[in-house]
Amino acid sequence: MLTHRVNTGFFGAVVLLLAIRSFIEPLPWWVFLLPLALWLIIAAIGSGLVQSGYHIKTLNKNLRPTGKQIALTFDDGPTPHTEKVLDVLARYNIRATFFCIGSQIEIYPHIFKRLINEGHVVGNHTYSHSSKLGFFSKQKIAAEVGSTDALIEKHTLKKPLLFRPPFGVTTPNLASVLQQAGHYVIGWNIRSLDAVIEDETKIYNRIKSRLSPGSIILLHDTSQKTVHVLEQLLVLLQEQNYEAVTVNQLLNIPAYEE
Ligand SMILES: [Zn+2]
Structure with a gap:
């Protein structure tokens, strides 16, 4: 399950690596904007969909029903x-x-x-x-x-x-x-x-x-x-x-x- 912590950790690491890389060779500003935009899109979708369990575990149905x-x-x-x-x-x-x-x-x-x-x-x-x-x-x-x-x-x-x-x-x-x-x-x-x-x-x-x-x-x-x-x-x-x-x-x- 993709959680807020995983999303933030992943894109945070990407930005950090890009920052380190930019010391060796300057990178255009939009290279930093891309992971930030992706992070934001995933966070917005995860926050809006209760079934995603993005911020907290949610119970949305009985996954193993024994009867009707x-x-x-x-x-x-x-x-x-x-x-x-x-x-x-x-x-x-x-x-x-x-x-x-x-x-x-x-x-x-x-x-x-x-x-x-x-x-x-x-x-x-x-x-x-x-x-x-x-x-x-x-x-x-x-x-x-x-x-x-x-x-x-x-x-x-x-x-x-x-x-x-x-x-x-x-x-x-x-x-x-x-x-x-x-x-x-x-x-x-x-x-x-x-x-x-x-x-x-x-x-x-x-x-x-x-x-x-x-x-x-x-x-x-x-x-x-x-x-x-x-x-x-x-x-x-x-x-x-x-x-x-x-x-x-x-x-x-x-x-x-x-
Ligand atoms: Zn309501």
């Missing part, structure tokens, strides 16, 4: 749409995993309470879900993660261990905070794009064509559209004998600190 299990995950709640998602899940007697935003838990504590009471698992999705999280200091990220852990713990009475990075973006600062806090970083292997695509059929077909045992499906409990897609998806899972479980069950890891 998958995990449904919902990000960015709780919101008023979460209640409709919960109604659908209850009808099929299915438990899912919700990666909640701290500030949303403060706005909708009763919906969050319902989530817990109905046996669903919750994970940390930062306090503000800021698009600038990639530029936050370590202290600021620690506050984002820590305050959301505390909000979850207030209701579950246990410290949550599951974390999902907003937008799937990871950075050295985030990796360091999560490692210290002992969180599992949960990604996905099926991105529904339900927050981007408008057409419900397209979203449904996207998930259907990618479905395989061990999958982690990324959805958002933030729109009516997703509620409709979920209804269709649960029929499909039933028809194809899939069992939907919580992400910690799928990956055989604890969801909370014991």
Whole structure:
């Protein structure tokens, strides 16, 4: 696996060798720019792809599934749409995993309470879900993660261990905070794009064509559209004998600190 350390070490060594070489014979300035540009491109791709494990190990599916299990995950709640998602899940007697935003838990504590009471698992999705999280200091990220852990713990009475990075973006600062806090970083292997695509059929077909045992499906409990897609998806899972479980069950890891 290509990690940030390997990338930086390799291109750092290349630049050093070029610098030594330039003492013997002067080199044009762009020779130094090339490894720097390559380093930057690799770092940008690695930071943006949660599956890359570039900054920190991420769990994106069960690679050795023993049965036809998958995990449904919902990000960015709780919101008023979460209640409709919960109604659908209850009808099929299915438990899912919700990666909640701290500030949303403060706005909708009763919906969050319902989530817990109905046996669903919750994970940390930062306090503000800021698009600038990639530029936050370590202290600021620690506050984002820590305050959301505390909000979850207030209701579950246990410290949550599951974390999902907003937008799937990871950075050295985030990796360091999560490692210290002992969180599992949960990604996905099926991105529904339900927050981007408008057409419900397209979203449904996207998930259907990618479905395989061990999958982690990324959805958002933030729109009516997703509620409709979920209804269709649960029929499909039933028809194809899939069992939907919580992400910690799928990956055989604890969801909370014991
Ligand atoms: Zn999110």
